[in-house]
Amino acid sequence: MIDWKQGGQMFHGTAGVLGYYGVTQQSADYRNGDGFLFELPAVKANGEVNDIMIDAHPEFDANGKQTNTDAFKYFTAMNDISESSIRGTSFVKLREIAVGYPVYQNSKIKVDVNAFARNIILWSELKGYDPEVSQGNTNMSGAFERFSLPGTSSYGLGVNIKF
Incomplete structure (x- = not known):
């Protein structure tokens, strides 16, 4: 017997919390020191970038090289935004x-x-x-x-x- 369901969304709280505590493979990859890029666009409110995302965003030097790889700030920010844990x-x-x-x-x-x-x-x-x-x-x-x-x-x- 095969069952198929198409569509729908849910809040997947486990993913956000495990990322926040640094126990997912994704958080391990982000902590390896090589830097990372956001997989999601920055959250904007009234055309302005959210302060949470500014705190979490990596910094770049004048040559475009990433200087801050604080994955903890990123996952903290993502955990604070409930919509980041919505999955299909x-x-x-x-x-x-x-x-x-x-x-x-x-x-x-x-x-x-x-x-x-x-x-x-x-x-x-x-x-x-x-x-x-x-x-x-x-x-x-x-x-x-x-x-x-x-x-x-x-x-x-x-x-x-x-x-």
């Missing part, structure tokens, strides 16, 4: 594969074997996270995720004996 929720999931095979059959007994795998592949913008997860018992509309548990995969084998 489109996905394709391979929800279940099941196979069965008759092994033995006579007039008194029938033996079948079967195997299944559930939730084994997910293609999504949220790498490592399930876009169907949601935080809170009353958040039935979804669209909010922060340290949600990942979907689990399950595998099984079975033998059916009918007599």
